[in-house]
Structures are given as C-alpha cells and as structure tokens.
Amino acid sequence: MPDTRSMTGRELYLRLLTHVRPYWRQFAAGILTMVILAAAEPAIPALLKPILDGSFVEGNPDTIFWTPILLILLFVIRGLMTFSSNVIFQWVSGRLVFDLRQLMFERILTLPTSYFDASSTGNTISVLTYNVSQVTSAATRVLTVLVRDSLSLIGLIAYMFYLNWMLACMVFLVMPIIAIVVLFLSKRLRQLSKAQQSMMGDMTHALEEGTRGQKMIKVFQSEERESKRFLKMANWIRRFELKIEVAGSAHGPVIETSAALMIATLIYVGTHDTIAGELSVGGFVAFLTALGLLFNPVKRLTGVNRQLQKGIAAAESVFDLIDESPEQDHGKQTIKQAKGELIFNNVSFRYPTAKKDALTNISFTIKPGTTLALVGTSGGGKTTIASLVPRFYNPTGGTITLDGIDLQNLSLESLRCNLSYVGQESILFNDTIQANISYGKRNATLEEIRAAAEDAHALDFIEQLPEGFDTPIGEEGVRLSGGQRQRLSIARAFLKDAPVLLLDEATSALDNESERHVQAALKRLTKNRTTIMIAHRLSTIEHADRILLIKDGEILEDGSHSELLKKGGEYHNLYKNLF
Numbered sequence: 001m002p003d004t005r006s007m008t009g010r011e012l013y014l015r016l017l018t019h020v021r022p023y024w025r026q027f028a029a030g031i032l033t034m035v036i037l038a039a040a041e042p043a044i045p046a047l048l049k050p051i052l053d054g055s056f057v058e059g060n061p062d063t064i065f066w067t068p069i070l071l072i073l074l075f076v077i078r079g080l081m082t083f084s085s086n087v088i089f090q091w092v093s094g095r096l097v098f099d100l101r102q103l104m105f106e107r108i109l110t111l112p113t114s115y116f117d118a119s120s121t122g123n124t125i126s127v128l129t130y131n132v133s134q135v136t137s138a139a140t141r142v143l144t145v146l147v148r149d150s151l152s153l154i155g156l157i158a159y160m161f162y163l164n165w166m167l168a169c170m171v172f173l174v175m176p177i178i179a180i181v182v183l184f185l186s187k188r189l190r191q192l193s194k195a196q197q198s199m200m201g202d203m204t205h206a207l208e209e210g211t212r213g214q215k216m217i218k219v220f221q222s223e224e225r226e227s228k229r230f231l232k233m234a235n236w237i238r239r240f241e242l243k244i245e246v247a248g249s250a251h252g253p254v255i256e257t258s259a260a261l262m263i264a265t266l267i268y269v270g271t272h273d274t275i276a277g278e279l280s281v282g283g284f285v286a287f288l289t290a291l292g293l294l295f296n297p298v299k300r301l302t303g304v305n306r307q308l309q310k311g312i313a314a315a316e317s318v319f320d321l322i323d324e325s326p327e328q329d330h331g332k333q334t335i336k337q338a339k340g341e342l343i344f345n346n347v348s349f350r351y352p353t354a355k356k357d358a359l360t361n362i363s364f365t366i367k368p369g370t371t372l373a374l375v376g377t378s379g380g381g382k383t384t385i386a387s388l389v390p391r392f393y394n395p396t397g398g399t400i401t402l403d404g405i406d407l408q409n410l411s412l413e414s415l416r417c418n419l420s421y422v423g424q425e426s427i428l429f430n431d432t433i434q435a436n437i438s439y440g441k442r443n444a445t446l447e448e449i450r451a452a453a454e455d456a457h458a459l460d461f462i463e464q465l466p467e468g469f470d471t472p473i474g475e476e477g478v479r480l481s482g483g484q485r486q487r488l489s490i491a492r493a494f495l496k497d498a499p500v501l502l503l504d505e506a507t508s509a510l511d512n513e514s515e516r517h518v519q520a521a522l523k524r525l526t527k528n529r530t531t532i533m534i535a536h537r538l539s540t541i542e543h544a545d546r547i548l549l550i551k552d553g554e555i556l557e558d559g560s561h562s563e564l565l566k567k568g569g570e571y572h573n574l575y576k577n578l579f
Helices: 009-019 021-057 059-109 113-120 121-163 165-171 175-212 213-220 223-249 251-275 283-323 384-390 414-419 434-441 446-455 457-462 482-496 512-525 561-567 572-578
Strands: 341-350 359-366 371-375 397-402 419-423 499-504 530-534 546-551 554-559
Touching: 009 121, 009 546, 021 121, 021 283, 021 414, 059 121, 121 165, 121 175, 121 283, 121 419, 175 223, 175 283, 213 530, 223 283, 223 384, 283 341, 341 384, 359 384, 359 397, 359 546, 359 554, 371 384, 384 499, 414 419, 434 482, 446 457, 446 482, 446 512, 482 512, 546 561, 546 572, 554 561, 554 572
Parallel strands: 371 530, 371 546, 419 499, 499 530
Antiparallel strands: 341 359, 341 397, 546 554
C-alpha cells in the first residue's frame, strides 16, 4: 500500500482524480459547460465596444438594434451553462463521496482487531463522515474553477492584447504579487486544515463517549467535567476555523489593492491614448470592462487554494484509512463442517505495544464435542486465548490446529464459518428481533428462527412483545433486559449451529433469575459442540469436561472441577473464597 504521508499534494490530488474517472462522461459534459461559460466572459466587453462606438459615436442603426439582443442571448447562455454545470458537478461530487465512503467502510470491515485496539472510534467516524466531504470540493469545485476561470483569464487577456498590447502588459505587473501571496498561504492552509480535521475526530470521540456513557456520567456527577472536555475541543475547532478563514481571506485585500492601483494607472495612461486617438472610447471602456471581469476569476483562482488545501489534507486521512492493511488471509485450505478438535501447541503471543508476552508456551487439546473452561484472575490471558481461535490475533509463537489443520493454513471464511460466539456484552443491532437472531444466517426461515429462540429460552418473552419477532429492539437492544439480550445472542448461536463455540463471560452481568434462564440455554447450546468457556463465576463451569487455570499467561492448573478441588491448589482456594 502507498504511504500517503510521504505523498506530495500533487500526488494526492492526482490520486483523488482517479476516483472521478468512472464518471468521465458526466465530468466531460460539466467541463464543456465550463468552456462555454468561460468563452462568454470576453464576449461581454467585446459587445460593449460596438455598442459605444457604433451607437453613441457612429449612430449605426443595425448596431443599436442587434447588439442589445446579442447581449441578452449571451446572458441567457451564461445562466443555462451555470445551472447545468452546478447540477452536473454536484452529481459527480455525490458519487465521489458515495464511492469513497463505500471503500472506507468496506476497509473498516476487513481491518484486523489490532487496528481498533490502537485507533479512536471517533477519529474513524470523523474521517468517514466529515473529512470525506472536504474532499469533494478539491475533486470537483476546484477543477471547475480552474477550468472555467483559467479559460476566462486566457480569453480576457487575449482580448485585452487585441485592444492594446501595451496596456495589457501592465496587467502582468501584479501577477508576481498574487503568486507570492498564494505560495505563502498554501502551506499554512494545509497544516491548519489537517489539524482541524484531527481535532474534529477527537471531538466526535468525546461526543460518542458522552452519549454512550451518559448513565455513568450522571451517577458519578461528571457532567461538568465532560462538558469542559467537549468545549475545549470545540473551541480548538473554532480557533482553527478562524485561522483558516484569516489565511484564506488574506489574498483578497492584496489582490483588490493591487487591482485598484493598476486600474488607476490604466485610466491615466488609457485616457492619454484615447485623447491621442490611439484607442477609441468604446475600446477603452471595453478594455476597462475586461480588466474588471479579469479580477473575479483571479480572486476565485487564488481563493480556491483554501478549498484545495483542505481537500488535500482530508484526502490524506481518507486514503490513510483506505490503505490500511486488511486482515492477512493466506490460508488456502477449507473445512466444510469441522469435527471440532482444537490443539494449542506451545502457543505464545505478545500484543504489539506490550513489553512482555501475554501468553507463554500454552499447550492443550480440546476433544470434539467437549467443553474447556478457562478461569483465573483478570489479565491472566483467558480472553487472549479465545481471541486466537477466530484469528482476531495470530500467535507470535507455536501453532493452533483445528482438526489437524494449522489455523494459518485455513481461509478465514472457512474457519469462521465453523465458529460461533456469545460474549459478556450482547452485540445486537438496531433492528428487529428476527433480524438479530438471523444475523449469521440471513436465509433462515421463520420456523428455524422460532426453533432457535425456543432452544435459547427466548420464545416466551418474544411472543409477549407487541410485534413478536418483528419488534424493533433499539440501539444495542436498549428496549430489552440484560437477560433477554443475552438469550437473543444465544439464539443467534443456535441458528448458526457452528461446531466450535466461544463463550466469554456470558452470564457474569446477569441477575440470578436471568442467569438461570441463560444457563439453561447455554447447557443446551454447548451440547455436542467444542466449547471454550471463559468465566469468573466458578459455578457456571462446574459441568465443564476440563478446566484450565490461567495466570500470567501460563497454565497453572489443569483438570476437571472435582480433580482440581482435590488438588487443594489455587483453584481450590478460588472456589473456597467464593462459596
């Protein structure tokens, strides 16, 4: 993947334009309207010359009749071209944003877990929602200004040279001043835009935490603290916006002052030429009109630099996300229906930023259809072991096999088709109960969904809801109790019917009544499935075929519930302290 941080602004811009290529026909039509619009600019002063010379000086009746009609037609054409170009480029801009958002979201879905461990969710959301909208101005509006106003400048300057080359040469005296202003401001604008977009990500993250954690904030009376944190970021964004406006607007007064000096000089010189007969009255007025029309394109061309730099800074963050390396999937082998034998052979693992291993030489075997429970204090490595099975992370040492095949040699699709997961936090979506249960099997029939709900001890409460399986559950299942949410997660696992099951603290957050229902559902779910169960409540894993006590990334004790109690070791002490 290319490193966008080492790319120049020009390279970033050219890469951005490649995403406009699929719509080159529409874009070309928009450019054509710009060309026509640009051609109309020098036509305005060109019509003024015969109006003045032919009407007021010569009194030509044909000129008096036709010139106003041509002037009206000219402005009608300008209006139609302006309307057409705005609509066309808005369509292209919308498609560009749509395509980039699709690319970014598809990349997010394939990113490894380590990316989300190291990245702020708010920053990622900000890139997808805010930054990408800044890109469109650079890709479309900047180009329209460049095409239209560059052609307008060329046409106007050519006409000015046609009228009087000496006066036209004087126009170029201010061009070096304008160029110096633009070059000076370009770097400043890009730096400010990049900082603003980064701060926007931080503010989005603070907003996300403030809304998601609103109950905790209220209970701990931290409203003022969160408000100050949010307002501090919002104030920085305000300051950046002001600085961008100052830097972006600075070129205007410089250009206007230069223009005033130039026009004053031209009036002085042009008046003498007119008196001397070297330039007609109509020609002189046409020259001044062309000059007046010249400065608006110049101001737009220099002003577009602000949008260009904001767009390039945004494009950098957008392409950074698109270029993130997806999960590595070099596995070629597949398993249609796994038997479920899992073997950890001297497995070690260290997180990217950690100074020591989270797991050290872990070895054990899980026979098909049996349940292995992992217990121990927090931070011992239990969740890390479970995370290695679906390859959320890859071991830094040793091997893990499923039915004798190294997980690294299995395709991710084949591996994860044979896995199911129920965690402590029920991951549910803002959709109906039916959609959440069938999440892992979209083509499931209603009868299959009902059967899964019944197996999960969820059918009773579902049927009591006003809309049954069509009941919306709200964001993260907020309209359901904790036990109900968990039973929906279990129903989803039942419906997938995978041979390997991962249970991570599936009952720890429940009350006794809810736990009783969930435990009954889990007992049915784990039957004839290879299960890795993580639990702090030792009462939930007494029925496990085998228990591993994990401490500091190593297996401290290994055996069944009764065997470990007889040993009188650390498991015995944990059990004794709890009961």
